[in-house]
Each structure stands twice: as C-alpha cells, then as structure tokens.
Amino acid sequence: MLEQTQANSDSSSQAPLAAMVLLRESILLAFVFLTCSVASLPPRATSNTTDYLALMLFKSLVKGDPMGALASWGNLSIPMCQWRGVACGSRGHRRGHVVALDLTGLNLLGTISPALANITYLRRLNLPQNRFYGILPPELGNIHDLETLDLSYNSIEGQIPPSLSNCSRFIEILLDSNKLQGEMPSEFSSLPNLQLLSLRNNRLTGRIPSSIGRLVNLKSLLLTFNITGEIPAEIGSLENLSTLDLGSNKFSGTIPPSLGNLSHLTALIFSNSNLEQNNLKGNIPAWIGNLSSLVTLI
DSSP states (O other), X not given: OHHHHHHHHHHHHHHHHHHHHHHHHHHHHHHHHHXXXXXXXXXXXXXXXXXXXXXXXXXXXXXXXXXOTTTTTTOTTSOGXXXXXXXXXXXXXXXXXXXXXXXXXXXXXXXXXXXXXGOTTOOEEEOOSSEEEEEOOGGGGGOTTOOEEEOOSSEEEEEOOGGGGGOTTOOEEEOXXXXXXXXXXXXXGGOTTOOEEEOOSSEEOSOOOGGGGGXXXXXXXXXXXXXXXXXXXXXXXXXXXXXXXXXXXXXXXXXXXXXXGOTTOOEEEOTTSOOGGGGOOXXXXXXXXXXXXXXXXX
C-alpha cells in the first residue's frame, strides 16, 4: 500500500512538469516557425511586409506576362525595391517603402488588385498600354499620397469610383482609351491640385458637372465621346487651362462665352460635338478674340 501511495505521489508531481515541458516545446516551435517565415522574405522586405504582400497579390492577378516583366518579383535574391517597375523612397519615413509602380507597355493581362491600396506611400501608379480588364478598384481611393494615376489604353470597365476623390494630392488622372461607363464623378471637384484630367475614348455618358469650375489648377481637360447636355459655363473659371478637348460628344446648345476668360488656352477642340456653332453659321463669337494664346481651334 505504501509503494502504491508513493507511485501515485510521483505520478502527480510529474504531471505539472510534463505540462511545462510540453508548453516550452510549443513556444519553441512557434518561435522557430515565425523566424523561418520572416527569413523567407527577401532582404529588406521584413520591415515592409505590407508593401511586399500587396505587390505579390497584384502579381497573382496578372494572368499573362509575355515579356517576363514580373519575373524578378518574389525572387529571394532580389530586393523588392529592385523589382522591375518598383521604386522605393530613399529618405525619411518613406525610406524602403514603395512610392511608385511603373509598368508601361508590357502587354500585361489581368485585373488590378485592390491590395494596391495597402501601399501607403504610393505616389505614382502607372499601368498604361497593357491589357488590364475588370473594374477600377474603389479601394484605390485609400491611397492618400497618390499623385499620378495612369491606366490609359487598357480595357477597364465599369464606373469611375467617386472614392478616387479621397486622394486629395492628385495631380494627374489618365483613364483614357478604356471601356469606362457612367458619368464623370462630380466628387472630382474636391481635387484642388489636379492639373490633368483625361477621360477620352471611353463609354461615358451624362453631363459635365458644373462643379468642375472648382478645379482651379487644371491645365488640361480631355473629354471626348458620348458626353451630353450643355457645356457648363463654369469651365470659364479654369483660368490656368491650356488644353480643352471636348470633341466628338453629343452636346446641345452653344459654346458658353465664359470660355473667353481662358487667357492661357492654346488648344480648343469642339469637332463633331453637335453644337450650334459647329454648323459655321453666322459670325465668329467675339469672345474668341480674348484667347490671345490660342494656337489650335478645331
């Protein structure tokens, strides 16, 4: 009986010890797993895992890469900031973070990943002259540092997300030559730094919002095909405008005399726009004489 009592005592005292050993081994295994996971990332990516993962998710949606443009992406021997088309900041809080993605004319086929919105310091997103299709992710409006968005000459469909107006630092928006539908978002009027807006050669419909007159720094406004309604007189408030292309639309009415205020205008295009003055009847409007910088009138 004494021996049995002693055995039970030894067994009960060993149970907590065994549990502690098991717990210690579990913690050790977890530590090794995490260490291996971090070690598998490319050099310098460990401090910028979010950008790295966002780029890899972008690559995962590219179904065609005939030129091997993204072959270096994910290569453990090549730092993320040396991948083709990727540029990183070199100083301050942007150091080592992706600030630009430039993949122009590479015949890439796929959809644009919403994960790009996780690249916090992205300033330039240039993907023109490729074969991207699908919608323009509204999540891109969360990239508050974005200054240039060029997705021209692709096959992007759907509407232009109003959420892009959240990118208050926008300087250039080029979405021309796609398959975009719907109206030009009136929310774009809240982009005080915008200098270039190109929406040509899409399937847009509806009117030009009168709020466009708030884009006081706009230098080029390029809108062609299927826009309807009258040309808003508020365009005459865009005193820095140098190029105005409103050709091949379905406008009604006349060209507003307020355009005579555009003293920096060098190119004015209204061809094939169904405007009354397109019939070339009557006198040339007197306000055209105010356009002292005008070189091209079509």
